[in-house]
Amino acid sequence: MTTRIDTRFAALKSEGRAALVTFVMAGDPDHATALDVIKALPAAGADLIEIGMPFTDPMADGPAIQAAGLRALAGGETLHSTIDIVRSFRKGDSETPIILMGYFNPIYIYGVEVFLKDAKEAGVDGLIVVDCPPEEDDELCKPALKAGLNFIRLATPTTDEKRLPKVLSNTSGFVYYVSIAGITGAATPDFGKVATAVARIKMHTDLPVAVGFGVKTAADASAIAKGADGVVVGSALVEAVRKSLDADGKATAQTVSAVTALVSEIAAGVRAVKK
Template sequence: MSAEMSSGGRIARRFAAVAQELRPALVTFVTAGDPDLETSARILAALPKAGADIIELGMPFSDPMADGPAIQAAGLRALNAGQTLKKTLALVRDFRETDADTPIVLMGYFNPVYQYGPEKFVADACAAGVDGLIVVDLPPEEDDELCIPALKGGLNFIRLATPTTDDRRLPAVLQNTSGFVYYVSINGITGSSAPKTSEVAAAVERIKAHTDLPVAVGFGVRTREQAAAIGRTADGVVVGSAIVQAVAGSLDEQGHATDGTVAAVEALVQELAEGVRFARQMAAE
């Protein structure tokens, strides 16, 4: 286990830091290379300054089965612009030259990792400054494929729990999970509907009965108000589709970045950050 992991790592330190501020973490998702590599790097650099606590960086894939139309389109834009997994790791490495503290989690599917070579991927991801992985199509029964090598290499392996993950299944899901648990608040694809606050609160409480890890809630959170509502009980609030749509809405007719692309992401993330910062204050009132 690496020194980074043994000391708790960036993810653990960040959750501890925001807990000291009596608020949840804002976890933001963007697709690597969307709409192009240069703009993607500028967006990545802007996220922490706008209020993002943890960054999920999507690894573009041609068959993203769990993603809604917005993230599918973002992945397609990135792939059409020439994004590869090697370039995604380089993006993280460049980010680390100016930001040594913000946790970065790579999120995506196993196929690109398999093509890259799991052992080489783990080594290169660690060297680039990646902190964790979310691989949505690898169940616990296949932990030997990537989860165990990732943990041994020093990467957190973050697992998804869903409304259909019952108490019998949950221990298996949590067995090798580290960093945090990502609770998918709705059934279906990303960005398809809004989560119900009362149901999310009950689910977070149930998961916490099985683990000491932070629980971050995502899928369907789009506004400052929703972020505040979910953040009253969750340790982290994940926003993806809304940010990706902010990118898409800023592009020109040819799908290229404009002068307003980075600013559009910054403005939305700043609003969301305001929401999570007031989440616990609202709960106390």
């Protein structure tokens, strides 16, 4: 089974550059604006798109993504409407891979089988579900693979040599290396350590390795792109959304362009590194 994610990484490899993976929150600050932002991402330089599924209790996220989720929920976003975003996006783009990222409870309540079917039909390619480690693979990971979706696992600085094979089993699409032991949007990582960790993971798998957490600027992106197959940027984009809002927290004429400008800048950082 080849997914859009596999195709995209293979194409970029032959182009000789890393992928830019962009994260934005579905429904932030409202459903229509989030859809406009997501539609504008590929032209701005995003190679893959992660769409956050808002959750009240995002235990691995820092203040920026927590706040984005709460803005989206306050605006009425649900998991059903998040899948609608993907459906709308696919009408104009059949190639850019879409990954839904979030926490298990909303999916569990939606119903795992129905969710997987709806997500696949809408044009979702992969899932990142933070609180489903390999120990709970029967819950979502295995059903997702069976439904034809990639299940992208997080590897972290605490994932040692002994545990790595367990994390990599049942992982597909790519491996998401979390650059720091911490929450999203926290400290800038030590790029040397990240390069070593990525090299170590690559000894265990042929899957592409993308690196996220703490990437804020084009320079950060260049530094990561040297060793990794992909660079993930999330909190910085979500912050760009927040800063563009008016005093009532509503979207403005600048919201979409604030995000696309930052994506273009970071994309230039990724593309400057030839491999």
